[in-house]
Amino acid sequence: MELYKKYPVKITNSLGGKKEEFKPIKPPFVGLYSCGPTVYNEVHLGNLRTFTAFDIVYRYLTFIGYKVRYVRNITDAGHLTNDAGQGVDRIEERAKLEQLEPMEVVQKYTVGFHEVCRIFNIIPPSIEPTATGHIVEQIEMVKQIIANGFAYEKNGSVYFDVRKFMEKHEYGVLSGRNIDELMEGSRELNRQDEKKNPVDFAIWKGVSENHIQRWPSPWGEGIPGWHLECSVMGTKYLGKEFDIHGGGMDLKFPHHECEMAQNIGAYGTPAVKYWMHSNMLTVNGQKMSKSLGNSFLPRELFTGNHPLLERGFTPMTVRFFMLQSHYASTLDFSNEALVAAEKGFKKLMQACATIKNMEHPGGKAENPELDKTILELNSECFITMSDDFNTAKTLAVLFEMVNRINDFKSGNSSVKSISESNFKEFKETFLGFVKDVLGLQEETSQSDNLVKGVIELLIELRKKARTDKNFALSDRIRDDLKALGVQLKDGKDGDIDFTID
RNA sequence: GGUUCCGUGGCCGAGUGGCUAGGCUGAGCUCUGCAAAAGCUCCUACAGCGGUUCGAAUCCGCUCGGAACCUCCA
Structure with a gap:
């Protein structure tokens, strides 16, 4: 059907x-x-x-x-x-x-x-x-x-x-x-x-x-x-x-x-x-328009070169921000709202990256209850979008899914809790809605690949330091990277992730 | 002036008769060598007044406040 x-x-x-x-x-x-x-x-x-x-x-x-x-x-x-x-x-x-x-x-x-x-x-x-x-x-x-x-x-x-x-x-x-x-x-x-x-x-x-x-x-x-x-x-x-x-x-x-x-x-x-x-995008409750002179141009947004912005924001942050409200409601544009949207967006993208590399070992669901929940979340995405394109509701569902994904990752629950076919559908639905329906994508530049390689090298060194219980060195690698804007996150099984500000 | 819409927790923002929206922030717990991240829990709100109803943020009326359209605008 x-x-x-x-x-x-x-x-x-x-x-x-x-x-x-x-x-x-x-x-x-x-x-x-x-x-x-x-x-x-x-x-x-x-x-x-x-x-x-x-x-x-x-x-x-x-x-x-x-x-x-x-x-x-x-x-x-x-x-x-x-x-x-x-x-x-x-x-x-x-x-x-x-x-x-x-x-x-x-x-x-x-x-x-x-x-x-x-x-x-x-x-x-x-x-x-x-x-x-x-x-x-x-x-x-x-x-x-x-x-x-x-x-x-x-x-x-x-x-x-x-x-x-x-x-x-x-x-x-x-x-x-x-x-x-x-x-x-x-x-x-x-x-x-x-x-x-x-x-x-x-x-x-x-x-x-x-x-x-x-x-x-x-x-x-x-x-x-x-x-x-x-x-x-x-x-x-x-x-x-x-x-x-x-x-x-x-x-x-x-x-x-x-x-x-x-x-x-x-x-x-x-x-x-x-x-x-x-509906209209507003600024301090007033319609954003050229004639009122309160409009924001895309480049002012990226550079943060605007009296109402403390700093720049990326296009996907703004896209995410807009999708948090329903299209028929007015939406107020502000620095604070963008900061919040930026964090939410990053969390969502992180979950995308996580599930993308996640595979199911095969087999039946070990936790029928979670298996059922996952199935419901999948269809909930369609139900909320079919309800007058309610992206705000859909995002709420997607964040529920983010929690489940992070559970799988941290070991709070196992992918084996759910069946292989449900996992496959879950993965496809989540990624499909984020990328194809909502049009949200990762924002990476070319130089990121070089940086990533270098960071991964440092991560390997830090792993070695940790197994040697040389915490002075491992902490130094972490803290110095942190000072540069690279946040390391130690996983339970020894895997280390990172995010760049 | 006419027409229409809106007023939700610290902030943003869904919901429109009974069931926890969600994001961000703050507090606590778990995990961790320590952090971070993550998960969980809590701060449980619907402008005010009155009415309808077993029950209202949700329906009706009034009051207050804000906005849009009536001129080009997405």
Whole structure:
């Protein structure tokens, strides 16, 4: 039986807000779309949380046997920060500031984004489409929406007609917006607005003469509306109806709301079956964002060169830290929390190294009770992950497993307590969840191998000193290594382990 | 102002009607030549007030505090 049938996945669907059983449209295939970055500057750790969250979704669904096509876009076409026409185009702004072509800006930060993903062990998506690579398709979708009567052209721009749309469909269901209230709030904004209605949004935006990024269209030269690319690329690669669409909570409105309206407006279907929104990374309880100026860049994290950090932290520490909370909760970023995460992460990796080299001599379980516990822990990993990708709960289970592994190692219990087949499954499950599902990996550099060799040599010398009861020498080796940041750990059977700070 | 969410032990953070989450920290015990590591135990908490219930951190109401969205943002 497939794992996904044995451990059915439940997802909290933002559309409706309830936890639902996940039933793909065409199992074992799953279509997953998540919103990628706008590449006008460096991604920060807040952005990264969302990418990590959907990396986990992708990894887990794949792990339990689904054939997932994962699409994550790159927004490389500039968008005005407001639809009324006085907004700033971030990419254009950056290009002018750095005296670069907009596509140079885009290239630079796309490459940077990929590098950061690699460092944080975020798996590349199956397809990573760009907005500028799908201008033709976007124009076609605009035409279709106009043809269906849900959009109008004005001065070279095309707007989605929300009022007209609402005569036949609902708008605001995903984000729980009431359109009349929205209009109350925006009434006095722009009187000379081209839009018929303040809640209308651009699906094609005509641009002025001096705007660098521009494409020809039936309505004149311009740029696609921000919400359009996701509607277009999602349906192009995953079908008119697909399974999961994810993104940060802050995209729920207006971005995802508009996206859904566009899909209905063009094809008569909302396209997405399950909407997932990951919550914000916060700093002192406040959302981490570029505009608030409280964001952390990856390199600031590694070097510790940031007012709120006492020292640097590794990418895997941060990944572990993020996985300790559920994706739908806010998570507060702080020095103390990172220190705690670092220790926990090391403990987990140590257990990985331990069990990797551990073998079962064969035979039946000598301790049926422990044998049963081990079996339960294995399935508990799947149960917790299938419960709306609850990495926090899964980590708790994995730490239970760490205790059992350390028991085997220290001799508190023997691997012979459990059956050979259970041991094999236990080992595979533990390593599989840590590495493949959670994407946590050891962080070693090339020079580590040399260092390791040297330390092992010293360990051999110390073993000799200890058997000779030359404790003065053995202690000196241990203490001097300790001073250098190498901690030796004497095992019960004379084996010696070490960790490097 | 509108909409929505949150408030958990020293810290971080799961849980959402009865059963020890977990990580980090602190204390103790075991193991050890001594340490370290590891295992075990303990510090047993749910903002406040009221209600529903045999039973509430969990449901309902009010109060206080914080946040997000309504403008670009993951």
